[in-house]
Amino acid sequence: xxxxxxxxxxxxxxxxxxxxxxxxxxxxxxxxxxxxxxxxxxxxxxxxxxxxxxxxxxxxxxxxxxxxxxxxxxxxxxxxxxxxxxxxxxxxxxxxxxxxxxxxxxxxxxxxxxxxxxxxxxxxxxxxxxxxxxxxxxxxxxxxxxxxxxxxxxxxxxxxxxxxxxxxxxxxxxxxxxxxxxxx
Amino acid sequence: xxxxxxxxxxxxxxxxxxxxxxxxxxxxxxxxxxxxxxxxxxxxxxxxxxxxxxxxxxxxxxxxxxxxxxxxxxxxxxxxxxxxxxxxxxxxxxxxxxxxxxxxxxxxxxxxxxxxxxxxxxxxxxxxxxxxxxxxxxxxxxxxxxxxxxxxxxxxxxxxxxxxxxxxxxxxxxxxxxxxxxxx
DNA sequence: TAAAAAGTAGACCGACTGGTCTCCTTTTAT
DNA sequence: ATAAAAGGAGACCAGTCGGTCTACTTTTTA
Numbered sequence: 001x002x003x004x005x006x007x008x009x010x011x012x013x014x015x016x017x018x019x020x021x022x023x024x025x026x027x028x029x030x031x032x033x034x035x036x037x038x039x040x041x042x043x044x045x046x047x048x049x050x051x052x053x054x055x056x057x058x059x060x061x062x063x064x065x066x067x068x069x070x071x072x073x074x075x076x077x078x079x080x081x082x083x084x085x086x087x088x089x090x091x092x093x094x095x096x097x098x099x100x101x102x103x104x105x106x107x108x109x110x111x112x113x114x115x116x117x118x119x120x121x122x123x124x125x126x127x128x129x130x131x132x133x134x135x136x137x138x139x140x141x142x143x144x145x146x147x148x149x150x151x152x153x154x155x156x157x158x159x160x161x162x163x164x165x166x167x168x169x170x171x172x173x174x175x176x177x178x179x180x181x182x183x184x
Numbered sequence: 185x186x187x188x189x190x191x192x193x194x195x196x197x198x199x200x201x202x203x204x205x206x207x208x209x210x211x212x213x214x215x216x217x218x219x220x221x222x223x224x225x226x227x228x229x230x231x232x233x234x235x236x237x238x239x240x241x242x243x244x245x246x247x248x249x250x251x252x253x254x255x256x257x258x259x260x261x262x263x264x265x266x267x268x269x270x271x272x273x274x275x276x277x278x279x280x281x282x283x284x285x286x287x288x289x290x291x292x293x294x295x296x297x298x299x300x301x302x303x304x305x306x307x308x309x310x311x312x313x314x315x316x317x318x319x320x321x322x323x324x325x326x327x328x329x330x331x332x333x334x335x336x337x338x339x340x341x342x343x344x345x346x347x348x349x350x351x352x353x354x355x356x357x358x359x360x361x362x363x364x365x366x367x368x
Numbered sequence: 369t370a371a372a373a374a375g376t377a378g379a380c381c382g383a384c385t386g387g388t389c390t391c392c393t394t395t396t397a398t
Numbered sequence: 399a400t401a402a403a404a405g406g407a408g409a410c411c412a413g414t415c416g417g418t419c420t421a422c423t424t425t426t427t428a
Contacts, residue, residue, distance in 0.1 A: 003405075019295040021205035025386060035406040036387080042404095046386060107294035109349050110286070111203040125350040151358045153350070158342025158359075165293050166309040166337065174335045175342075181365050187375080209416060219376045220417080230416060 004042045004052070006032050012053045016104050020050055020111050047116075050108075054120045057104050058127070064096055066131060076183045078135045079152055083176035086156065090163045090172055102164030103157075129153045141183070148182065155179050188226045188236070190216050196237045200288050204234055204295050231300075234292075238304045241288050242311070248280055250315060260367045262319045263336060267360035270340065274347045274356055286348030287341075313337045325367070332366065339363055 001009070010032045014023040025046055029036055043049040065085060072081030088094050101107075109121040133149035141148065159175035162168045185193070194216045198207040209230055213220055227233045249269060256265030272278050285291075293305040317333035325332065343359035346352045 018297050019205065021203065022295060024384075026384085033406095036408080037389085038405050040387070101297075102294070103345075106290065106345055106349055110291035110294040111206060113202050113285075121349055122351060125346075129350065147358070150346070150352060150355070151362060153352075154339065154342035154346045154355050154359050155362070156342070157345035157349075158338035158340070161287075161290055161341035161345050162309075162334070162338045165290055165305055165341075166313065167306060168334060168337075171334070171338050174331070175338050178335060178339070178362050178366060182362060208414075210414085217376095220378080221419085222375055224417065225374070 003034055003038055007034060007039060007042070007049065008052050008056045011049055012057055012104075013098060015050070015053060015108070016057075016098065016101050020108060025049075051116060051120060054105070054108060054117065054124075058120070058124045060096060061104075061124075062127060062131075064094065065128070069131075069135065075135055075139045079132055079183065080176060080179060082132070082152070082156065083159070083172045083179060086159055086163075086172035086175070087170075090159075090169045100164070103160045106157075106161070125153070125157075128156070139183075151182055152179060155182075187218055187222055191218060191223060191226070191233065192236050192240050195233055196241055196288075197282060199234070199237060199292070200241075200282065200285050204292060209233075235300060235304060238289070238292060238301065238308070242304070242308045244280060245288075245308075246311060246315075248278065249312065253315075253319065259319055259323045263316055263367065264360060264363060266316070266336070266340065267343070267356045267363060270343055270347075270359070271354075271356035274343075274353045284348070287344045290341075290345070309337070309341075312340070323367075335366055336363060339366075 007028060011023075011028050014028060014031065025036070025039065028034075028049075029039060039049070043052065065082065068085040069078040069081050072078050072084075085094075089097055090100050092099050105121040105124045108117055112118055129149050129152075132152050133145050136145040136148050136152075139145070155175040155178055159171040162171040191212060195207075195212050198212060198215065209220070209223065212218075212233075213223060223233070227236065249266065252269040253262040253265050256262050256268075269278075273281055274284050276283050289305040289308045292301055296302055313333050313336075316336050317329050320329040320332050320336075323329070339359040339362055343355040346355040
């Protein structure tokens with residue numbers, strides 16, 4: 001693994017667990033054994049590393065989610081599979097996502113205001129909603145695909161937040177039941 | 185207003201907007217004009233102030249929410265009024281909650297791990313779910329009040345997260361529509 | 369009115385932050 | 399083989415962090 005990737009992986013793990021402001025650059029260095037000079041050779045600043053971490057997590061999460069959804073079929077089947085995937089995530093059955101600690105983008109977004117980080121988080125959320133919507137167009141429904149996709153997103157966000165903050169690890173199952181009713 | 189209250193108000197405003205770790209004690213002092221000694225006369229540490237702020241916000245939020253729900257009637261009517269209240273909050277029509285910046289407890293929870301703060305956030309969420317549940321017991325339904333209350337909580341959390349992170353300010357309206365279907 | 373409590377201003381402290389720099393070694397590519 | 403790039407170890411920097419302390423003033427209370 002290249003040094004930048006090594007740093008991004010370690011940084012994500014620490015940021016995800018303890019928060020971004022709570023983790024100093026020196027902690028990441030100590031964790032990886034990488035020299036400070038090397039870090040600043042590849043990243044202009046901590047901020048740049050944070051952004052790289054967000055982009056990395058976006059890719060990992062989207063790749064995982066899309067593959068899980070596509071494997072389940074098309075249209076509504078794919079959308080409902082989203083909640084099965086979430087359920088696996090909450091119960092730590094998805095290694096690539098690391099032990100469940102809520103949504104990294106929601107958490108990162110909470111630590112900044114009027115910042116590039118916020119844009120990256122918003123874009124990540126919009127990407128997911130767009131992907132859901134793409135699976136819904138064409139399906140017969142009196143409700144528009146856009147409206148349905150946004151509703152599904154509400155269920156998805158709610159399940160994640162409820163599972164993490166309130167410790168309700170079965171939130172995805174309830175969210176799925178509501179999604180079934182919505183898409184029927 | 186007493187000094188402790190003054191500090192708590194200003195601290196909440198700053199923490200809510202910029203994050204807890206991002207706001208130093210000196211910023212709060214400068215904002216309020218209070219002397220550092222006075223702050224440490226009333227609070228043992230920044231941590232103690234943070235906890236006081238969480239308790240304060242819990243009270244303000246719960247008072248507002250319960251009064252909005254009770255004013256709408258009983259049972260399902262109260263529960264559905266929750267989403268109307270959220271819609272007002274998202275659109276900055278609720279002065280006591282300050283301009284909408286997402287859920288303070290979700291944000292605070294994101295900045296700590298294995299900490300008193302996390303317990304306070306979890307308890308806040310559980311209090312709300314319990315209150316919802318209390319409005320649902322007795323209502324005829326094949327689903328238990330506990331299950332319904334948790335589902336409503338998923339919708340509520342989802343609406344807040346979606347409104348804040350994705351900028352979908354009408355998320356409460358969609359959540360309400362799903363709540364109507366759920367409680368029917 | 370006098371003692372006690374609460375408040376102010378700000379110097380000061382050690383610890384830590386993100387970031388720079390020097391010196392030296394290892395790896396890579398031509 | 400050799401030059402360039404990447405990496406390591408860590409001293410060092412200015413700034414900021416939470417928190418303490420002194421000296422003095424204001425407010426409250428009995």
